Amino acid sequence: MTTIHEVAEAAGVSISTVSYALSGKRPVSEKTRRRIEDAVQTLGYEPDAGARMLAGRRTQIFGLTEPLRADTHAPTHMAFVLATAVAARRRGYDILLLTDEQASEGMNRVAASNLVDAILVLDVAPDDERAEIARSLRSPTVFIGIPDDAHGLTCVDLDFEGAGHLAVDRLADAGHTSVTLLGQTAVSYRKSNFPRRLLLGVQDRAAQRGVDLDWATTGDTTTDASAVRAAAELALSRGVRAFIVHAVGDVHEALLETLAAHGLSVGEDVSVISAAASFDTSSLAVPIDTIPLIPQKSCELAVDLAVRHLEEPGAPAQIHLIPPEYHSAGSVAPARE
Amino acid sequence: MTTIHEVAEAAGVSISTVSYALSGKRPVSEKTRRRIEDAVQTLGYEPDAGARMLAGRRTQIFGLTEPLRADTHAPTHMAFVLATAVAARRRGYDILLLTDEQASEGMNRVAASNLVDAILVLDVAPDDERAEIARSLRSPTVFIGIPDDAHGLTCVDLDFEGAGHLAVDRLADAGHTSVTLLGQTAVSYRKSNFPRRLLLGVQDRAAQRGVDLDWATTGDTTTDASAVRAAAELALSRGVRAFIVHAVGDVHEALLETLAAHGLSVGEDVSVISAAASFDTSSLAVPIDTIPLIPQKSCELAVDLAVRHLEEPGAPAQIHLIPPEYHSAGSVAPARE
DNA sequence: CGCGGTCATCGAAACGCTTCGACGACTGCC
DNA sequence: GGCAGTCGTCGAAGCGTTTCGATGACCGCG
Numbered sequence: 001m002t003t004i005h006e007v008a009e010a011a012g013v014s015i016s017t018v019s020y021a022l023s024g025k026r027p028v029s030e031k032t033r034r035r036i037e038d039a040v041q042t043l044g045y046e047p048d049a050g051a052r053m054l055a056g057r058r059t060q061i062f063g064l065t066e067p068l069r070a071d072t073h074a075p076t077h078m079a080f081v082l083a084t085a086v087a088a089r090r091r092g093y094d095i096l097l098l099t100d101e102q103a104s105e106g107m108n109r110v111a112a113s114n115l116v117d118a119i120l121v122l123d124v125a126p127d128d129e130r131a132e133i134a135r136s137l138r139s140p141t142v143f144i145g146i147p148d149d150a151h152g153l154t155c156v157d158l159d160f161e162g163a164g165h166l167a168v169d170r171l172a173d174a175g176h177t178s179v180t181l182l183g184q185t186a187v188s189y190r191k192s193n194f195p196r197r198l199l200l201g202v203q204d205r206a207a208q209r210g211v212d213l214d215w216a217t218t219g220d221t222t223t224d225a226s227a228v229r230a231a232a233e234l235a236l237s238r239g240v241r242a243f244i245v246h247a248v249g250d251v252h253e254a255l256l257e258t259l260a261a262h263g264l265s266v267g268e269d270v271s272v273i274s275a276a277a278s279f280d281t282s283s284l285a286v287p288i289d290t291i292p293l294i295p296q297k298s299c300e301l302a303v304d305l306a307v308r309h310l311e312e313p314g315a316p317a318q319i320h321l322i323p324p325e326y327h328s329a330g331s332v333a334p335a336r337e
Numbered sequence: 338m339t340t341i342h343e344v345a346e347a348a349g350v351s352i353s354t355v356s357y358a359l360s361g362k363r364p365v366s367e368k369t370r371r372r373i374e375d376a377v378q379t380l381g382y383e384p385d386a387g388a389r390m391l392a393g394r395r396t397q398i399f400g401l402t403e404p405l406r407a408d409t410h411a412p413t414h415m416a417f418v419l420a421t422a423v424a425a426r427r428r429g430y431d432i433l434l435l436t437d438e439q440a441s442e443g444m445n446r447v448a449a450s451n452l453v454d455a456i457l458v459l460d461v462a463p464d465d466e467r468a469e470i471a472r473s474l475r476s477p478t479v480f481i482g483i484p485d486d487a488h489g490l491t492c493v494d495l496d497f498e499g500a501g502h503l504a505v506d507r508l509a510d511a512g513h514t515s516v517t518l519l520g521q522t523a524v525s526y527r528k529s530n531f532p533r534r535l536l537l538g539v540q541d542r543a544a545q546r547g548v549d550l551d552w553a554t555t556g557d558t559t560t561d562a563s564a565v566r567a568a569a570e571l572a573l574s575r576g577v578r579a580f581i582v583h584a585v586g587d588v589h590e591a592l593l594e595t596l597a598a599h600g601l602s603v604g605e606d607v608s609v610i611s612a613a614a615s616f617d618t619s620s621l622a623v624p625i626d627t628i629p630l631i632p633q634k635s636c637e638l639a640v641d642l643a644v645r646h647l648e649e650p651g652a653p654a655q656i657h658l659i660p661p662e663y664h665s666a667g668s669v670a671p672a673r674e
Numbered sequence: 675c676g677c678g679g680t681c682a683t684c685g686a687a688a689c690g691c692t693t694c695g696a697c698g699a700c701t702g703c704c
Numbered sequence: 705g706g707c708a709g710t711c712g713t714c715g716a717a718g719c720g721t722t723t724c725g726a727t728g729a730c731c732g733c734g
């Protein structure tokens with residue numbers, strides 16, 4: 001294993017000069033630095049992680065807790081994990097997985113042993129036990145998602161309420177007076193927080209704008225295409241011609257099929273908005289207006305916040321809501337009499 | 338932060354005694370150990386990871402490389418990641434995620450910096466570039482899956498060929514003379530290795546047993562229910578009454594629906610075996626005989642192998658095939674004339 | 675009683691890096 | 705020509721463990 005000593009010797013300088021040349025924390029002359037860089041190259045030097053942690057009191061590792069409950073939607077979850085890993089890597093951090101049954105043990109352990117510089121929390125539940133732990137930890141902790149009691153926590157998430165407002169506004173602006181929200185599974189309204197926040201935003205704004213709102217879940221614990229079809233049929237029979245969908249791809253497809261079966265053309269006879277979808281809605285049979293939930297955005301912001309808290313330890317904990325964006329694809333039609 | 342010094346002081350012993358008491362590498366008297374354990378408890382001592390790495394030349398971390406290609410089946414992949422993390426944790430190791438676009442960079446980096454004790458490789462491709470890197474690394478590396486050139490590598494996987502043999506044998510034993518294999522997506526036969534190995538096993542044994550074999554992929558890049566239905570229809574029209582399914586849950590459901598539509602009862606009129614499914618087939622509408630692919634088994638074995646290579650550095654690299662198990666559920670019927 | 679042998683404990687030397695204070699060599703100014 | 709101020713570099717002190725060799729206490733034996 002090649003050490004900083006060997007690099008120093010090869011370059012004819014002291015080890016501290018090598019360290020400074022590589023970290024850039026003190027100026028090093030052009031000539032010297034080049035010699036050092038050459039030595040690093042030819043020797044294939046890579047600093048020892050353990051030594052660096054010990055001396056530098058930085059590990060360049062973030063812990064990522066993900067409970068991975070049975071009802072977690074795997075593709076979405078994976079997108080978040082991946083996005084986090086990529087964002088962290090870009091800032092020079094690696095990701096240590098904390099998938100313990102009891103997230104508490106893992107968080108306490110890695111924090112107490114200084115294995116990680118900060119902890120990122122995924123798949124946040126309303127009554128998440130990790131909230132309490134995060135408050136007791138000295139390591140910066142960033143939640144991607146918002147627990148009920150977010151007091152003293154740093155959180156990042158899409159502004160689901162705002163997304164709900166935006167969706168209703170667009171439909172109301174188009175003249176629709178009754179709207180149906182096809183939501184998530186029933187269980188996710190209990191185990192997660194964001195579906196409720198979107199629902200709240202939709203209800204809220206619907207009331208303000210005088211829009212009739214129906215709301216249906218799309219299955220009990222798992223998405224159920226027949227439940228979606230039934231809900232859609234019911235809505236259509238009541239004359240509803242505007243839908244907000246907050247669900248996975250399958251639900252969109254089931255809805256579109258049902259609409260097609262009725263001879264209704266999306267963007268002409270009927271309006272559809274996909275709210276907070278984390279998959280690519282452009283691969284659907286029909287282009288759909290979308291207010292996307294972009295994992296990359298949340299995760300990048302989360303990583304940025306973690307880094308910031310590391311750099312300025314005084315930084316206040318607060319909730320960061322990412323403003324919703326509306327991507328038009330022509331699926332909202334003016335209401336007909 | 339509490340250090341080993343404070344523990345030593347509190348217990349009235351030297352730090353080396355504390356270290357030995359905690360590691361058990363040298364005998365410590367009952368009395369002393371209890372005092373030390375008490376001090377550890379009350380002070381909430383947790384050894385510093387960096388210091389431990391530096392002094393002990395062990396990090397207690399495994400790297401996990403997962404390329405996460407677009408065509409990766411997320412739920413299956415997640416099951417493997419989770420199983421690996423759990424198995425590693427049980428042996429006292431944490432998992433560091435290596436999701437880099439170029440896995441090479443990450444593997445080299447973490448190995449060179451001694452960040453990990455060993456590397457586990459997931460989602461192995463036939464021409465996987467990580468094979469070459471693994472050979473050049475000093476860190477033990479274990480592949481979960483088998484690349485084309487496995488020379489000099491330690492690999493773990495289900496015996497897919499054996500699973501193919503087993504499936505055909507069961508159907509042939511039941512008197513079936515023609516069988517259809519509903520395989521994976523077309524792309525996975527190029528990008529992965531295991532679908533080919535299962536196919537090979539099936540073809541092989543079918544030839545030996547004089548069984549007519551048809552083979553259909555279940556979509557191009559992604560599973561396509563209509564392709565499954567078409568393949569099933571075709572097979573049925575040719576009089577085939579025996580199916581081997583190597584695919585995700587949706588494919589099973591599409592097949593079962595098609596069979597039901599023809600008024601065929603599984604386990605009476607028609608035989609179905611699910612080969613190498615990594616999900617729970619008992620949640621299907623009809624109980625299906627299954628030769629399961631159990632992520633826990635592969636991942637536990639992989640972790641065990643990594644640990645073994647760490648303990649006895651001389652251990653030879655070899656391929657470990659997990660023998661297939663046949664779980665009967667009554668879905669194989671005797672062939673009719 | 676003294677001697678070799680356990681057993682439990684201790685002191686000190688790594689491990690490879692970061693960082694602080696100091697120092698010499700210049701430069702430019704009075 | 706001497707002095708303050710830069711700039712680049714160096715030596716050494718940690719960082720918190722593990723681990724090796726040594727030491728002292730105690731035991732049983734001749």
